[in-house]
Structure formats: C-alpha cells, structure tokens
Amino acid sequence: MQKDTIKVAIAGATGAVGHELLRLLELRRVGVELTAVLASSRSVDKEVRFNGRTLRVQSLETFDFSTVDLAFFSAGSSVSRVHALRAAAAGALIIDNTNAFRMDDDTPLLVPQVNARELRIRPASSIIANPNCSTIPVVRLLEPVLRINPLRSVIACTYQAASGAGLTGLQELDASIREVIENQPSPARHDRFAAPLGYNVVPSIDVLEEDGFTLEERKMGQESRKILSAPALHVSATCVRVPVRNCHSAAVYVQCERPITPEALRQLWRDAPEIRVYDGKEPGDFPTPRLVGSSDLVHVGRIRQDPENPSAFWCWVVSDNIRIGAALNAVQILETLLSQRPFDLRNNRRAIQA
Numbered sequence: 001m002q003k004d005t006i007k008v009a010i011a012g013a014t015g016a017v018g019h020e021l022l023r024l025l026e027l028r029r030v031g032v033e034l035t036a037v038l039a040s041s042r043s044v045d046k047e048v049r050f051n052g053r054t055l056r057v058q059s060l061e062t063f064d065f066s067t068v069d070l071a072f073f074s075a076g077s078s079v080s081r082v083h084a085l086r087a088a089a090a091g092a093l094i095i096d097n098t099n100a101f102r103m104d105d106d107t108p109l110l111v112p113q114v115n116a117r118e119l120r121i122r123p124a125s126s127i128i129a130n131p132n133c134s135t136i137p138v139v140r141l142l143e144p145v146l147r148i149n150p151l152r153s154v155i156a157c158t159y160q161a162a163s164g165a166g167l168t169g170l171q172e173l174d175a176s177i178r179e180v181i182e183n184q185p186s187p188a189r190h191d192r193f194a195a196p197l198g199y200n201v202v203p204s205i206d207v208l209e210e211d212g213f214t215l216e217e218r219k220m221g222q223e224s225r226k227i228l229s230a231p232a233l234h235v236s237a238t239c240v241r242v243p244v245r246n247c248h249s250a251a252v253y254v255q256c257e258r259p260i261t262p263e264a265l266r267q268l269w270r271d272a273p274e275i276r277v278y279d280g281k282e283p284g285d286f287p288t289p290r291l292v293g294s295s296d297l298v299h300v301g302r303i304r305q306d307p308e309n310p311s312a313f314w315c316w317v318v319s320d321n322i323r324i325g326a327a328l329n330a331v332q333i334l335e336t337l338l339s340q341r342p343f344d345l346r347n348n349r350r351a352i353q354a
C-alpha cells in the first residue's frame with residue numbers, strides 16, 4: 001500500500017496540451033501532488049496557477065527528475081528523446097504525448113478505454129506513450145466493433161484543427177485569416193503548416209515520406225494496429241489540416257468480415273464508455289467541431305452501411321484533439337494507474353530504497 005503522495009511534474013506546461021493537463025488534473029481532482037511545471041528557458045519564472053497555488057515554471061533542461069514519481073511530457077518529440085529518457089533513468093514513470101517512443105516494443109501505447117490491460121506491469125522503458133490525436137478517437141470506435149466482428153480494413157480521411165500544431169498553430173491560423181480579410185500586402189507566416197491555412201485546406205501534416213504518404217498518415221496505421229493488437233489490419237489514411245481552431249474530424253470507412261448494420265453499430269457505441277452517438281434521423285444531427293467544442297466524449301454520427309457492401313460502413317467522428325487526443329487520455333492513463341494500482345507508482349529509485 002502506498003502511503004506517500006505521488007509527486008508529478010509537467011514538461012511542456014506552458015503549451016496547449018500542458019495547459020489542458022493542468023486544468024484536467026485540477027478539475028478531475030486526481031489524487032497526486034503537482035510539484036513542478038517545466039518548459040523551455042523562454043518561460044522560466046512564468047507563473048502557473050494550480051489548485052489555488054502559484055507554481056513558477058522551471059527549466060526542463062536542468063530539472064532533477066529524481067524528485068518526482070511521474071512526469072507528463074508534451075514538449076515535442078526531440079525534447080522527449082533527450083529529457084524523457086533522462087527522467088526515466090532518474091526513476092520517474094513517464095506519460096509521453098509525443099511521437100518519440102510510441103512504436104517501441106518496451107513501451108505500451110495506451111488508450112485506457114481500449115487496452116488498459118497492458119498496464120499490469122511497469123513498462124521496461126518506464127514510459128507509457130499516448131497515441132496520436134487522430135488515432136485515439138478512431139481506435140475508441142473500432143475496438144467495440146472488433147470484439148464482435150473482425151476488421152479487415154480501415155480507410156480514414158482526417159480534417160485536423162490548427163490547435164493540433166500547438167499554440168503557434170492557432171496563432172498562424174488567426175494571422176492567415178486576417179491576412180485574407182484585411183488584404184494584407186505581406187504574407188503571414190506559415191511555418192507550422194505546409195501552406196497558408198486561412199480559408200484553405202492543406203493535405204499534408206508532418207513530414208512527407210519517400211512513398212508519398214506523410215508521417216501523420218503512417219502513424220494512424222501503425223499505431224492503430226499496435227493499440228488494437230491487430231497486426232494484420234489494413235489501415236490507410238489521408239490527413240488534411242483544415243481552418244478549424246480545435247477538434248479533429250475524420251470520415252472513416254471500415255470493412256468488417258461479416259455484415260453489420262447501423263443499428264448494431266449505434267448500440268455498440270452507446271454501450272461503450274464516453275462515446276456520444278448521433279442518430280442522424282433529423283437534418284443537421286451530426287457532430288461538428290463547433291458543436292463539440294471542449295468535450296470529454298468521442299462524437300460519432302453519419303453512420304451508414306455501404307449499400308454495395310453490407311460488411312462495410314462509413315462513420316464521421318469528431319473529438320477534441322487537445323483533450324481526447326492528448327491531455328485527457330494522458331490523465332486517464334494516470335487515473336487507471338491510481339485506481340488499479342497494478343504496480344508501485346513511486347519513483348523507481350525511491351521504491352527500491354524503501
């Protein structure tokens with residue numbers, strides 16, 4: 001039985017995901033003690049409010065991770081590759097929001113509603129990875145289907161919000177819209193997107209690979225197969241950035257082994273945790289990013305059986321990429337660890353000494 005409080009640090013606390021992590025830990029009254037908020041040297045000494053206290057941002061670069069039991073990382077993959085590994089070596093357990101370790105064999109890729117069973121033992125890497133923000137809602141929908149009807153293939157077209165590129169992504173969207181509205185002579189910056197995003201759609205997210213797919217598209221396939229333990233599942237995606245501030249959407253076409261009706265799908269998803277199903281019986285009864293806003297649910301509508309292929313269906317999914325796709329999933333991983341106590345959460349070093 002653990003008697004002492006679990007001490008937690010947030011790396012990337014000044015960013016879009018970090019900000020939401022702080023809010024959720026507070027709102028959901030997660031029973032841990034937040035002892036450090038970390039970011040780059042640009043943010044050192046900025047103040048962050050948490051549970052009525054003021055915490056000063058410290059430099060991630062020099063922080064001593066042996067003082068905490070657990071650290072959330074959301075400061076980019078290159079930062080995690082150095083500092084999450086350093087934190088794990090100092091004995092802390094890591095919940096990492098980046099792409100750095102997701103496909104590593106010794107690192108579980110966790111969506112608590114889907115594969116919480118993988119949290120039974122402390123991972124050899126001391127890292128638990130949070131999947132990509134578009135992958136999480138899709139696997140949340142696929143898992144209940146997979147349990148009753150094997151999946152053959154999944155085709156996903158995503159419509160991803162600017163906040164997926166962090167706070168600077170949001171700033172660039174706003175600047176790019178102003179540029180058009182105000183007919184500004186000098187073009188706004190678009191470092192975060194492959195083309196200006198205001199009044200536009202950009203069919204390229206993350207690095208373009210040699211085969212013509214982008215890394216974002218590849219992540220959807222490889223991560224879905226790992227989370228669902230479905231190594232033979234065929235997944236293919238086109239990922240598009242759209243001028244929406246928050247909430248990613250996706251049109252998903254799923255080929256099952258046997259016929260499946262919209263009624264059966266609606267029932268499966270109503271019975272699954274934290275999914276809101278839209279019947280679509282009335283015009284306009286479907287989720288959109290503006291309707292969904294900040295939400296702790298996966299929203300699914302436009303559920304249609306393919307008339308030429310009764311074993312296949314389309315659906316439309318919308319979810320808050322900052323919450324469902326990052327911060328909430330990460331907090332729910334921690335909540336699962338705290339509720340199931342599958343292993344000692346204390347800093348590995350402290351646990352060994354105790």
Ligand SMILES: NC(=O)c1ccc[n+]([C@@H]2O[C@H](COP(=O)([O-])OP(=O)(O)OC[C@H]3O[C@@H](n4cnc5c(N)ncnc54)[C@H](OP(=O)(O)O)[C@@H]3O)[C@@H](O)[C@H]2O)c1
Pocket residue numbers: 011012013014015016017018038039040041042043044060061074075076077079097098099131132133163164165166167168321322325326
């Ligand atoms: N946004 C999403 O929907 C989403 C979803 C899933 C996963 N993620 C992943 O989560 C991570 C953060 O995303 P975000 O949207 O929160 O980005 P963001 O708004 O740009 O925030 C980035 C955070 O990382 C910190 N940071 C950047 N470089 C650093 C460095 N060299 N050393 C220390 N701290 C550094 C920043 O600190 P400063 O303020 O000091 O610069 C800031 O706190 C990314 O890896 C992203 O891929 C994001």
